Amino acid sequence: AQTVTQSQPEMSVQEAETVTLSCTYDTSESDYYLFWYKQPPSRQMILVIRQEAYKQQNATENRFSVNFQKAAKSFSLKISDSQLGDAAMYFCAYGGFTSGTYKYIFGTGTRLKVLA
């Protein structure tokens, strides 16, 4: 069965600095998608970035970028020039077929604190 692991329950970063959140996953599938979601104090889940497994190029969205290592099953999120508004829970998610059904599996999240 597919699993998603976020080994950092909490991270801190100084404003304007760079931080990397880790995510590893396990799957035997070759075709899938990976996502990072942000959940601020409002609790609204916001899609930050997505990566298609068949694309070797790492996805980038403004200050957010990923380091996708398919062989190592690693999908880390790098936030550059951190801002106070980046403080939130971040969830890594895998989207692919699980027991014949397309489902999304979430990690347990990393709480990011941004220090002024």
Added chain:
Amino acid sequence: DGGITQSPKYLFRKEGQNVTLSCEQNLNHDAMYWYRQDPGQGLRLIYYSQIVNDFQKGDIAEGYSVSREKKESFPLTVTSAQKNPTAFYLCASSTTAYGYTFGSGTRLTVV
């Protein structure tokens, strides 16, 4: 604008009561999902539906029920059999490649 609407935002339930959480989407997505989130924890899948009139249990379905009579709607009923229903509930819909679109959630509290 397309999106998912969850209502109510806050819900209070007395012991032994059934309550229903609403989830409506106008994105024309086939798949819809219900998740439960407890403080400091990730999302746990309750039920999901890939198509109208069909749904499957997720990881923590006990004490919950759903229906999918229309493509747009996927209500969740928290029954009296759910012993610890206080949590934050998130509804989502999806297309395969583009991930979830989430609703804004319902906070359920037992009083």
